[in-house]
Amino acid sequence: xxxxxxxxxxxxxxxxxxxxxxxxxxxxxxxxxxxxxxxxxxxxxxxxxxxxxxxxxxxxxxxxxxxxxxxxxxxxxxxxxxxxxxxxxxxxxxxxxxxxxxxxxxxxxxxxxxxxxxxxxxxxxxxxxxxxxxxxxxxxxxxxxxxxxxxxxxxxxxxxxxxxxxxxxxxxxxxxxxxxxxxxxxxxxxxxxxxxxxxxxxxxxxxxxxxxxxxxxxxxxxxxxxxxxxxxxxxxxxxxxxxxxxxxxxxxxxxxxxxxxxxxxxxxxxxxxxxxxxxxxxxxxxxxxxxxxxxxxxxxxxxxxxxxxxxxxxxxxxxxxxxxxxxxxxxxxxxxxxxxxxxxxxxxxxxxxxxxxxxxxxxxxxxxxxxxxxxxxxxxxxxxxxxxxxxxxxxxxxxxxxxxxxxxxxxxxxxxxxxxxxxxxxxxxxxxxxxxxxxxxxxxxxxxxxxxxxxxxxxxxxxxxxxxxxxxxxxxxxxxxxxxxxxxxxxxxxxxxxxxxxxxxxxxxxxxxxxxxxxxxxxxxxxxxxxxxxxxxxxxxxx
Amino acid sequence: xxxxxxxxxxxxxxxxxxxxxxxxxxxxxxxxxxxxxxxxxxxxxxxxxxxxxxxxxxxxxxxxxxxxxxxxxxxxxxx
Numbered sequence: 001x002x003x004x005x006x007x008x009x010x011x012x013x014x015x016x017x018x019x020x021x022x023x024x025x026x027x028x029x030x031x032x033x034x035x036x037x038x039x040x041x042x043x044x045x046x047x048x049x050x051x052x053x054x055x056x057x058x059x060x061x062x063x064x065x066x067x068x069x070x071x072x073x074x075x076x077x078x079x080x081x082x083x084x085x086x087x088x089x090x091x092x093x094x095x096x097x098x099x100x101x102x103x104x105x106x107x108x109x110x111x112x113x114x115x116x117x118x119x120x121x122x123x124x125x126x127x128x129x130x131x132x133x134x135x136x137x138x139x140x141x142x143x144x145x146x147x148x149x150x151x152x153x154x155x156x157x158x159x160x161x162x163x164x165x166x167x168x169x170x171x172x173x174x175x176x177x178x179x180x181x182x183x184x185x186x187x188x189x190x191x192x193x194x195x196x197x198x199x200x201x202x203x204x205x206x207x208x209x210x211x212x213x214x215x216x217x218x219x220x221x222x223x224x225x226x227x228x229x230x231x232x233x234x235x236x237x238x239x240x241x242x243x244x245x246x247x248x249x250x251x252x253x254x255x256x257x258x259x260x261x262x263x264x265x266x267x268x269x270x271x272x273x274x275x276x277x278x279x280x281x282x283x284x285x286x287x288x289x290x291x292x293x294x295x296x297x298x299x300x301x302x303x304x305x306x307x308x309x310x311x312x313x314x315x316x317x318x319x320x321x322x323x324x325x326x327x328x329x330x331x332x333x334x335x336x337x338x339x340x341x342x343x344x345x346x347x348x349x350x351x352x353x354x355x356x357x358x359x360x361x362x363x364x365x366x367x368x369x370x371x372x373x374x375x376x377x378x379x380x381x382x383x384x385x386x387x388x389x390x391x392x393x394x395x396x397x398x399x400x401x402x403x404x405x406x407x408x409x410x411x412x413x414x415x416x417x418x419x420x421x422x423x424x425x426x427x428x429x430x431x432x433x434x435x436x437x438x439x440x441x442x443x444x445x446x447x448x449x450x451x452x453x454x455x456x457x458x459x460x461x462x463x464x465x466x467x468x469x470x471x472x473x474x475x476x477x478x479x480x481x482x483x484x485x486x487x488x489x490x491x492x493x494x495x496x497x498x499x500x501x502x503x504x505x506x507x508x509x510x511x512x513x514x515x516x517x518x519x520x521x522x523x524x525x526x527x528x529x530x531x532x533x534x535x536x537x538x539x540x541x542x543x
Numbered sequence: 544x545x546x547x548x549x550x551x552x553x554x555x556x557x558x559x560x561x562x563x564x565x566x567x568x569x570x571x572x573x574x575x576x577x578x579x580x581x582x583x584x585x586x587x588x589x590x591x592x593x594x595x596x597x598x599x600x601x602x603x604x605x606x607x608x609x610x611x612x613x614x615x616x617x618x619x620x621x622x
Contacts, residue, residue, distance in 0.1 A: 126570040127574065189578075192577075193577045230581070231582070231584035
């Protein structure tokens with residue numbers, strides 16, 4: 001069997017795969033696997049679990065997005081229109097928690113589940129049942145978060161950071177949020193252990209660490225970061241729980257505790273969390289750009305070093321979130337310089353992506369459009385981050401809409417655009433069908449326009465002094481808020497177009513070849529599209 | 544440096560050095576090490592605040608970072 005003229009014969013494992021009846025996205029299970037609901041409940045195949053993660057995360061993305069639209073609807077005009085301030089705070093809190101823990105992190109784990117075994121030539125993840133367990137912890141956590149809206153006192157309104165003393169005084173909704181964070185944390189830690197173990201122990205013969213695709217490298221570092229910082233968050237919210245119910249005084253100033261301590265512990269988790277979401281997104285971009293530039297990634301070794309450097313430095317910058325809390329000048333200087341330092345490896349990455357595109361045979365399919373869009377929004381978000389790393393500036397801008405604009409450029413658009421780039425890159429591989437390119441381009445351009453419409457104006461709102469987390473504001477901010485709200489509704493509705501594109505692609509369309517993109521490199525492209533239920537039963541050997 | 548496809552991929556062979564069971568044992572060993580690092584971080588975080596001793600925090604960091612490297616090196620040395 002030869003895949004295309006002019007290329008080498010397929011591997012034996014590929015021949016076996018080609019003889020297997022192809023099934024759409026593996027949605028029809030082979031005969032030896034459970035079918036129907038049992039297939040998904042008891043899923044141990046990495047592709048099935050990846051699909052579950054992606055479906056779950058998109059559902060949560062829509063839920064969190066609806067909350068964002070509620071927030072923007074209230075802020076459409078000055079004055080209280082739709083909701084009481086307490087409910088506004090609850091929406092703000094849940095929007096943050098759901099987007100971070102329910103949408104972005106699971107989506108990236110979904111990508112990892114689908115891609116890592118195929119990229120390193122492994123038959124599956126190291127612990128398939130543990131993989132199933134870590135996914136099925138997510139729905140109860142999501143239910144806890146959303147259901148907390150309906151308990152007496154409502155959901156937590158203390159913000160996603162859950163700072164005491166407010167979080168100690170909240171109603172039972174806060175307990176539900178704490179337990180949800182516990183479940184999500186356990187899920188993330190278990191999933192990360194699985195990923196690290198898979199990468200360390202299940203690579204195909206010849207696949208040395210320095211031959212791994214960048215997406216695998218970024219997940220390797222990310223998984224270590226999760227293992228290091230997620231238990232710290234779990235410890236912090238456990239202490240919060242005992243302060244609330246067991247008379248301890250970790251964070252209660254009246255009992256000799258220290259509320260600032262919580263902020264330090266929280267941000268020791270919170271800042272690496274930015275890169276926990278950012279690094280896999282970088283990995284996706286590092287796969288997309290070489291594919292559509294038809295060139296190898298520029299500076300692979302530098303990219304690996306930069307990824308590790310970001311992972312390490314990101315654990316040393318947490319207190320730049322706390323400049324306004326008050327700290328010694330030496331502390332301010334340390335965290336300021338460390339925060340500025342992190343721009344160096346990040347800059348190396350941006351430089352390498354641009355250098356990869358330089359003199360490449362570029363084409364701009366939807367995936368590449370999103371990758372270039374990512375570069376734009378991420379650099380904007382990164383530059384405002386450098387501005388705010390400077391302590392005196394941060395003290396002026398903290399708690400304003402400038403911060404909201406900055407982190408949405410970095411986290412929301414940065415990671416979201418990268419995930420869309422990855423989805424369009426691998427969708428034909430996963431489903432066996434090409435997606436509708438025209439609709440994909442519409443999705444990109446509408447997303448790009450509406451996203452910037454929403455968040456670019458927030459820089460000016462912040463510079464003008466509009467505080468964040470308020471349901472009402474003075475008349476002087478009305479025009480820009482109206483623009484932001486229209487943009488937010490447009491951005492939200494545009495994502496329904498993505499859902500339509502994915503469903504249409506799963507249901508049919510032109511057949512995708514194994515290679516899909518002529519510039520694609522890597523083991524996953526040696527498999528047929530869609531890949532069979534079991535892949536690499538015989539490991540390929542990398543020369 | 545990325546793996547070439549498909550030109551650099553030779554024909555498949557059965558795993559040269561590791562049987563499935565040794566691979567499984569190695570995977571379980573790795574997972575336990577990582578899980579213990581996570582558990583120490585979780586526990587030490589709370590204990591350190593409870594007894595207000597910075598030694599516990601430093602000890603936990605030491606175990607997680609130096610201890611992990613030591614365990615990995617020791618495992619390699621045995622091979």
